[in-house]
Amino acid sequence: MSKLNLIGLSRSELETRLQKMGEKRFHGRQLFKWLYSVRQYDFELMTDLSKELRDKLAENFEIKELNPEDHKISVDGTEKFLFRLDDNKPIETVVIPSEEEDRRPSTSSGQSPSTNSGRNTACISSQAGCAVGCFFCATGTMGLLRDLTAGEIVGQLMFLRDKYGPTAFSNVVMMGMGEPLLNFKNVIDAIRIMTDEIGLNISPKKIVLSTSGITPKIIKLAEEKVGVRLALSLHAATQQKRQVIMPIAKTFKLDNLMKAVRLYADSSNLPVTFEYILFAGFNDTRQDVEDLSRLVRGLRCKINVIAYNPVPGLDFKRPSDDKINWFGKELNQKVRAVTVRKSRGMDIDAACGQLAARKFEKDRVSAQI
Ligand code: SAH
Ligand code: SF4
Numbered sequence: 001m002s003k004l005n006l007i008g009l010s011r012s013e014l015e016t017r018l019q020k021m022g023e024k025r026f027h028g029r030q031l032f033k034w035l036y037s038v039r040q041y042d043f044e045l046m047t048d049l050s051k052e053l054r055d056k057l058a059e060n061f062e063i064k065e066l067n068p069e070d071h072k073i074s075v076d077g078t079e080k081f082l083f084r085l086d087d088n089k090p091i092e093t094v095v096i097p098s099e100e101e102d103r104r105p106s107t108s109s110g111q112s113p114s115t116n117s118g119r120n121t122a123c124i125s126s127q128a129g130c131a132v133g134c135f136f137c138a139t140g141t142m143g144l145l146r147d148l149t150a151g152e153i154v155g156q157l158m159f160l161r162d163k164y165g166p167t168a169f170s171n172v173v174m175m176g177m178g179e180p181l182l183n184f185k186n187v188i189d190a191i192r193i194m195t196d197e198i199g200l201n202i203s204p205k206k207i208v209l210s211t212s213g214i215t216p217k218i219i220k221l222a223e224e225k226v227g228v229r230l231a232l233s234l235h236a237a238t239q240q241k242r243q244v245i246m247p248i249a250k251t252f253k254l255d256n257l258m259k260a261v262r263l264y265a266d267s268s269n270l271p272v273t274f275e276y277i278l279f280a281g282f283n284d285t286r287q288d289v290e291d292l293s294r295l296v297r298g299l300r301c302k303i304n305v306i307a308y309n310p311v312p313g314l315d316f317k318r319p320s321d322d323k324i325n326w327f328g329k330e331l332n333q334k335v336r337a338v339t340v341r342k343s344r345g346m347d348i349d350a351a352c353g354q355l356a357a358r359k360f361e362k363d364r365v366s367a368q369i
Contacts (some may be wrong), residue, residue, distance in 0.1 A: 003062040006035055007158065008151020010189055011196060018294035021060070023053060031200070035063065036154070037321040039162060063165040065162065066155040066167050078345030080355075081159070085128065085152060089145045091177055093156040094350045095169060113174040122169035124156045125355070127178025132212050134233075134246045136277065138311045138349075138356035139177045147183040156202060175231075180209050181217035191226045196356050204228045210275065215252040218260040222267040230264050231273040231304075232257070236283050237291035245279070245319045254295075262299060271300040271337070277308050280317035284327050293334035302337040309351040 006014070015028030016033075030048055034040045041063040043054045069090075070082040077097040082090055098119035130137070131144035156176075160168040172194065174180045180187045187209070193199045195209060204227035209216065212233045221230070236242040243249040265272045274296060278284050296303065305328050308318045319327075328340035343351045 003060060004033070005064045006061050007063060007065065007155055008149050008189070008193075010150070010192055011199070021056065023056075027053060031057070032196075032235065034197045035350060036158070036193060036196070037201065039158060041065065041175060043179060057087065064255055066152065066159045068159070072346040072350070074348045074350060076344055076347075078348065078350050080345065080350040081156075082157070082333075083159075085148075087146075089128040091125040091128050091152070091156075091349040092350075092355045093125060093160070094283075094345060094355070095160060096121045096123060096344050096350075096360075119171075120167075120169045121171040121173055122157055122160055123176050124153060125176035125178050125237065126153060126174050126180040126183050126190075130178045131182065132179045132246075132248050134212060134248070136235075136245055136279070136308065136311065136314060136316050138314075138354050141311075141354055142177075142311075144178075146204050147186060148178070150186045150189035150193065153186060154193045154200065157194065158201075161200075171206045171208070173201060173231075175208070175210045175352060176217065179212055181211045181214040181221065184217055186219065188221075188226065191228060195226065195228075205270065212246060212248050213252050213257045214248070215260045216265055217256045218257075222264045225267070227268060227270075229270050229273065230261070230268070231275055232261055233277075234274045234292075234295075235277045235279075237288060237295045241283060245282070258295065264297050265300055271302055273302045273304055275304050275306060277306045278319050278324055278327055279308050280319040280323070282316070284319050284323055286330065289327065289330045289334065292331065296335060301335075302339065303331060303335055304339050304341050305331065306341045306352060307343060309346060309354050 009017070011029060011032045015025040015034050018028040018031070019025050027049060029048070034046045043058040046054060057212045066083045069084045077247065079095045081093045083093065086088055125148065128145035128149050129142035130139045133140040134254060137230045174187070193206065195204045207228040209221070210227050210229050210231040210233060218230070235245060239249065239254040242254055261272050276292065280369055292303070305324065307324050308316050311331040324340060328338055332338040345351050346354070349355070
């Protein structure tokens with residue numbers, strides 16, 4: 001029988017498991033710290049546990065990390081890892097250097113560009129594939145392969161810290177593959193491990209959960225009080241337009257969705273980010289600026305205007321740079337916090353919406369690793 005992998009178990013789950021083995025609960029806390037904070041994966045070296053307990057743990061459990069099957073580095077320093085899960089399902093994780101950093105491609109020795117001042121963003125996956133099927137997204141074309149476990153979600157961050165050290169990343173965005181709010185329990189468990197001070201000890205304010213807009217789950221997220229930042233993938237400012245590009249918008253209508261977003265902003269006391277992909281000739285006119293600014297009026301928020309990253313086979317166009325700048329400027333006159341986001345890692349298909357591991361597989365043979 002295979003042993004249970006401890007990575008992904010919460011502090012209370014570890015305490016309960018040890019208690020069931022006839023041990024004191026506080027050993028669960030010690031184990032939690034070894035796992036996530038120290039990242040010591042050899043039971044024998046967990047020196048504040050008795051020899052007897054260490055042997056017992058080794059008999060019953062294992063600590064198994066994610067193993068990258070592939071790794072690509074963009075000219076702009078963005079890195080993408082492909083992990084093959086136990087059941088062979090692929091997921092991808094991306095590390096995006098802060099734009100001020102002069103990052104050079106890393107070498108295989110583990111001397112990474114990530115050993116800079118640590119202002120990197122780790123973009124992690126919450127599912128293998130995605131069921132939501134937004135018409136512009138490469139991950140959406142894969143369909144849902146399966147939910148990730150909490151261990152597979154935090155495992156992506158643990159891998160990065162093990163490879164590059166404590167400065168591997170300073171921010172986490174759940175903008176990789178998958179819709180985090182459709183894998184709710186595991187995502188919440190993972191967030192609790194990430195934010196626990198004897199876990200990965202990441203401030204919740206440094207974590208962004210991005211959603212396509214699953215209204216009831218946004219309300220539930222507010223109730224969980226995890227304190228992470230919320231990003232809504234809006235992409236169109238009216239119900240009519242939004243449902244043309246995002247089928248999920250037919251289920252979760254924009255007016256209710258915005259109420260839930262406002263509720264989250266109030267209860268978390270944090271500004272919400274709206275992601276707005278610009279598609280040429282679809283949502284890039286003055287009218288769209290008007291609609292968008294009206295929609296967010298009175299809400300403490302930030303709008304990220306993102307140029308569409310082309311996905312082969314999908315029928316959308318990226319606007320010209322001039323058009324993107326114009327839109328950003330116009331919007332900025334009405335809404336204070338607007339950023340226009342440059343694409344990162346496009347040459348290795350690591351940009352937002354370009355993660356589709358099947359394509360990665362096809363490319364592998366010719367990739368320069
Ligand atoms: N499922 C979540 C998080 C993963 S997608 C969500 O949809 O929010 C992360 C971001 O990439 C989302 O804002 C999504 O709309 C955006 N995205 C998807 N395809 C894209 C593309 N081709 N170009 C630019 N952004 C894209
Ligand atoms: Fe899924 Fe997000 Fe892609 Fe939509 S944009 S298909 S929700 S990963």
